Amino acid sequence: xxxxxxxxxxKAGDAANQKVPPSGGSAGSAVTGKALDWKLLKRxxxxxKPYNTTFVVAGFLTVFLxxxxxxxxxxxxxxxxxxxxxxxxxxxxxxxxxMIVQLIVQTVAQYYQTYLxxxxxxxxxxxxxxxxxxxxxxLRLKYFDRTPIGMLITRTVSDLxxxxxxxxxGLISIVGDMLLVFAVIGSMLWQxxxxxxxxxxxMPFLFASTYVFKEAIKSSFQEVRTQVAQLNTFLxxxxxxxxxxxxxAREDQEMRKFKSVNVKYRDxxxxxxxxxxxxxxxxxxxxxxSMGLLVWYGCKRMxxxxxxxxxxxxxxxxxxxLITGFIVLLNMLFRPIRQLADxxxxxxxxxxxxxxxxxxxxxxxxxxxxxxxxxxRLQGEIExxxxxxxxxxxxxxxxxxxxxxxxxxxLALVGATGAGKSSTINILNRFYEIGQGSAKxxxxxxxxxxxxxxxxxxxxxIQDVFLFTDTIANNISLNNQFxxxxxxxxxxxxxxxxxxxxxxxxxxxxxVMERGSTLxxxxxxLISFIRALVYDPAILVLDExxxxxxxxxxxxxxxAINKLMQGRTAIVIxxxxxxxxxxxxxIVLDHGEIMEMxxxxxxxxxxxxxxxxxxxxxxxxxxxxx
Numbered sequence: 001x002x003x004x005x006x007x008x009x010x011k012a013g014d015a016a017n018q019k020v021p022p023s024g025g026s027a028g029s030a031v032t033g034k035a036l037d038w039k040l041l042k043r044x045x046x047x048x049k050p051y052n053t054t055f056v057v058a059g060f061l062t063v064f065l066x067x068x069x070x071x072x073x074x075x076x077x078x079x080x081x082x083x084x085x086x087x088x089x090x091x092x093x094x095x096x097x098x099m100i101v102q103l104i105v106q107t108v109a110q111y112y113q114t115y116l117x118x119x120x121x122x123x124x125x126x127x128x129x130x131x132x133x134x135x136x137x138x139l140r141l142k143y144f145d146r147t148p149i150g151m152l153i154t155r156t157v158s159d160l161x162x163x164x165x166x167x168x169x170g171l172i173s174i175v176g177d178m179l180l181v182f183a184v185i186g187s188m189l190w191q192x193x194x195x196x197x198x199x200x201x202x203m204p205f206l207f208a209s210t211y212v213f214k215e216a217i218k219s220s221f222q223e224v225r226t227q228v229a230q231l232n233t234f235l236x237x238x239x240x241x242x243x244x245x246x247x248x249a250r251e252d253q254e255m256r257k258f259k260s261v262n263v264k265y266r267d268x269x270x271x272x273x274x275x276x277x278x279x280x281x282x283x284x285x286x287x288x289x290s291m292g293l294l295v296w297y298g299c300k301r302m303x304x305x306x307x308x309x310x311x312x313x314x315x316x317x318x319x320x321x322l323i324t325g326f327i328v329l330l331n332m333l334f335r336p337i338r339q340l341a342d343x344x345x346x347x348x349x350x351x352x353x354x355x356x357x358x359x360x361x362x363x364x365x366x367x368x369x370x371x372x373x374x375x376x377r378l379q380g381e382i383e384x385x386x387x388x389x390x391x392x393x394x395x396x397x398x399x400x401x402x403x404x405x406x407x408x409x410x411l412a413l414v415g416a417t418g419a420g421k422s423s424t425i426n427i428l429n430r431f432y433e434i435g436q437g438s439a440k441x442x443x444x445x446x447x448x449x450x451x452x453x454x455x456x457x458x459x460x461x462i463q464d465v466f467l468f469t470d471t472i473a474n475n476i477s478l479n480n481q482f483x484x485x486x487x488x489x490x491x492x493x494x495x496x497x498x499x500x501x502x503x504x505x506x507x508x509x510x511x512v513m514e515r516g517s518t519l520x521x522x523x524x525x526l527i528s529f530i531r532a533l534v535y536d537p538a539i540l541v542l543d544e545x546x547x548x549x550x551x552x553x554x555x556x557x558x559x560a561i562n563k564l565m566q567g568r569t570a571i572v573i574x575x576x577x578x579x580x581x582x583x584x585x586x587i588v589l590d591h592g593e594i595m596e597m598x599x600x601x602x603x604x605x606x607x608x609x610x611x612x613x614x615x616x617x618x619x620x621x622x623x624x625x626x
Contacts, residue, residue, distance in 0.1 A: 037355070040358070041351070043354070043358055044124070044163065044166065044354050047127050050127070051123050054116050054119065054123075055120055057112075057116055058116040058167075058172055059172065059175075061112060062113060062172055064109055065106065065109055065113060065176065065180075066179045066180045066183050067183075068102065068105060068109065069106065070183055072102060072328060073187070073325035073326070073328040073329050075099050075102065076324055076325050076328060077321035077324065077325035079091075079092060079095040079096070079099075080319070080320050080324055081320065081322070083095055114168075117167050117168045118164070120167045121164030121168045122164055124163065124164065125161065128163065128357065132155065132160075132360060133156060135360065136152055136156070136360070139365050140431060141426065141432065143363060152360070155356055155360050159353035159357050161353075162346075162349045162354075163350050163353050163354050164350075165346050165349070165350050166346075166351070169343060169346050171347060174340065174343050176336075177340055177343065178340075180333075184332050188200070188326060191322060192318065192322060195294070195297060195322070195326065198293050198297040199293050199330065200290070201290070201293060202286040202287075202289045202290050206286045206334075206337060207337070209279065209283070209286070210338075210341050211341075213275060213279040214341040214345065216275045217272060217275050217276075217342075217345060218345055220275055223271065223272075224265075224268045224272055226268075227261075227264050228265060230261055230264070230265075231261050231265050234261050235258075238254055238258070283334065283337075286334075287330070290330055291327065291330060294330065298322070299318075302318040302319065369451045370447070373448050373450060373453070374450055374453045377457070377538055378441060378457045379442050380405075380407040380442070380538040381404075381405065381406060381407050381441065381442050381569070382405040382411075382428070382439075382440070382441055382569060383440040384403050384404075384424075384437070384439050384440075385402055385437055385439075386400050386402055386436065387434050387436070387438070387439055388400060388434065388437055389420075389423055389434050390435055391423075391432070397423045397592050398427075399592045399593045400437075401437075401592075401594060402437075402594070403585070403597065405569055405584075407569055408569060409570075410569075410583045410584050410585075411569075411570070411584065411585050411586075411587065412574060412583035413571065413572070413587050414573075414586060414588055414614065415588055415595075419589035419590055419591065420591075420592040422573065425573070428441075428571070429455055430447075430454060441454070441539075456535070457538045457539060459531075459541065460541040461525075461528050461532050461540075461541070461542050461543065462543045463543060463544035465521075466515065467519070467527065468512075469511070469515075471510060471511055471512070472507075472508050472510050472527060473485060473508040475527060476488050476527060476530050476531045483535075485508070488530070488534055491530045491533040492508075492530050494563050495530050495533060495556075495560040495564075496526070496556045496559055496560060497523075497526040497527065497529070497530055497556070500526070512524075522557070526557065526560065529557065529564060533560075537568065538569065539568065539569045539570070539571070540565060540570045541570070541572075541573075542570065543573045558579065561579075576618070577600075577614060577615055577618055578618075582600070583599070583600065584599070585597060586603055588610045588611050588614075596609055596610055
C-alpha cells in the first residue's frame with residue numbers, strides 16, 4: 001500500500017508543476033468535473049487509431065490475466081482436496097508443475113500487458129505533443145501577449161504525461177481491476193454461494209470507504225497541486241532574479257518568504273498522507289473481518305457437513321481446498337479494490353490534462369493563411385493606406401497610417417515609447433491583423449501572400465536578440481539545411497564578425513548557451529545581423545538594433561547595417577537620431593498617429609516640430625552642435 005501511496009503522491013506532485021492560469025484561478029481549482037468524460041475520451045482515443053493493434057492486444061492480455069488469475073485458486077483447491085488428502089504424490093508433483101507453468105505464463109502476460117499499455121500511452125502523447133507544438137508555433141503573437149509561457153510548457157510536458165497514465169495506469173488498468181473484482185465475486189458465488197455471501201458481508205463497507213477516500217484524496221491532491229504551483233512560481237521567479245536579490249542583500253528576507261511557502265506545501269502533503277493513514281487500516285480491518293468470517297463459517301460448515309453426512313469432509317460440502325481457494329480469492333479481491341481509488345484519481349488527472357491540452361489545440365488564434373502568392377523574390381515596395389490597428393477591441397494603437405516606400409528606400413520610424421513603431425512592423429509580418437485599411441507589398445495586399453513566404457522575405461533584427469542553446473553556426477542558419485557553412489562565413493566577414501567568432505573556442509561550433517549568455521550584447525547583436533544577411537531578405541527591419549551596445553561595437557554594427565541595406569528596402573526604428581539621418585524618409589509617430597514626415601533636413605526646418613524637439617533633446621543637451 002505504501003508503494004501505491006508514494007506513486008500517487010508523485011503523480012500529484014508532477015501534475016502540480018503548473019502555473020496559475022491566466023484567469024487568476026489556482027492550479028488546483030481547475031481539477032474538477034467527471035472522472036470519465038466520454039466526449040473527451042473519444043478525442044483522446046482518436047490518437048489511438050494508428051495503434052489499434054497494440055490497444056486490442058493490451059485489452060486481450062488484460063482479459064487473459066483475469067482468467068489466468070482465477071486458475072490459481074482452482075488449482076490450489078484441486079491439489080489440496082484431491083492429491084494431498086489422498087496422498088497422491090505423483091498428482092501433487094504434476095499440480096505443482098502446472099501451477100509453476102501458470103505463474104510463468106501469467107508473469108509473461110503481465111510483462112507484455114504493462115509494456116504495451118505504457119508504449120501505447122507514450123506513442124499517443126508523442127503524437128499529441130507534435131500536434132500541440134505545431135499548433136503553438138502557428139498561433140499569433142496576440143495569444144502569447146496574454147498567455148504565460150510557463151503554462152504552455154506545462155501543457156506540452158506535464159499535462160501530456162498525465163494522458164500517458166490514462167493508458168498505463170488508468171483506463172485499461174481500471175477495466176482490468178473491475179473485471180477481476182466481478183470475476184472473483186462470480187467465482188466465489190459459483191463455488192459456494194452461502195460461503196461467498198458470509199465472506200463478502202464487509203464488502204459494502206469497503207466500497208463505501210473507498211468512495212469516501214477517493215473524494216477526500218482528490219480534494220487533498222488539488223491542494224497539493226496548488227501549493228506546488230506556488231512553490232514552483234516562487235522558485236522560478238527568485239532564481240531568475242537572483243542577481244537583484246544579491247545586489248540588494250535580500251537573501252534573509254526572501255528566505256523567510258520561501259520558508260512560509262515551503263511550510264504550506266509540507267502541510268498539504270501531510271493532509272494527503274493523513275487520508276492514507278486512515279484508509280489503509282480500514283481496508284486491513286475489513287479484510288481481516290472477511291477472513292475471519294470465511295474461516296469461522298467455512299470450518300463450521302465443514303464440521304457440520306462431515307457429522308451430518310457421516311462422510312469425510314473431503315468428499316462433500318466445504319473442503320480445506322475450498323477454504324484455501326477462498327482465501328486466495330479474497331486477497332485477489334481486496335488488492336484491486338485498494339488501488340481503484342488511486343487509479344480513478346489517475347484517470348481523472350489524465351482527463352483534466354487532456355481537457356487543458358485540447359483547449360490549447362482548439363484555440364483559433366492562428367494567423368489566417370488563405371494567401372497563395374509565392375512570387376519568387378519580392379522587390380520590396382511597401383504601402384500602408386489608412387491603416388487602423390488595435391490589440392484589443394477598438395483601443396486603437398495605429399490611427400489612419402499611410403506611407404509609401406519604394407524598393408531599395410529606407411524608412412525610419414521615430415517617436416516615444418508606445419507611439420506605435422513596433423506595431424507597424426508587426427503588421428507587416430502579419431503577426432497581427434489590421435482593423436481597417438490595407439497594407440501592401442509590391443502592390444498586393446499582404447493577405448494575398450502565403451504567410452511563410454511573406455515572412456521569409458522580411459528579416460527583422462531586434463534590440464533583445466534571442467539566441468538558442470546551440471552553436472553559433474546553427475543560431476545563424478537556424479538549422480536550415482540549405483544554408484552552407486561557406487555562406488555563413490562569408491556573411492560573417494561582410495558584417496565584420498568573423499574575427500571575434502574565430503577567437504572563440506570552437507569558432508562557429510561554439511555553444512552560446514541559453515539565450516546567448518556566454519556572449520556580450522554586442523556580439524549577440526552581430527550574430528543577429530549575420531542571420532539576417534545569410535537569409536538574403538528583400539525587406540530589412542531594424543528595431544532599436546544599436547541601442548544596447550557600446551560605441552566600438554556600434555561602429556561594427558553600423559557597418560553591418562550599411563552592408564545589409566544595400567539593395568534592400570529597410571524600415572528602421574531608432575531612438576538615436578544619429579543613426580537615421582541618411583534615411584530617405586522619416587516618420588514621426590505620436591500616440592499612433594503620423595505627426596510629421598520627411599527627410600532629416602526637412603524635419604529640422606519645422607519650427608517647434610516633434611522631430612526638431614527630439615533632435616534638440618538628444619544633441620543640444622549633450623553640448624553637441626548641429
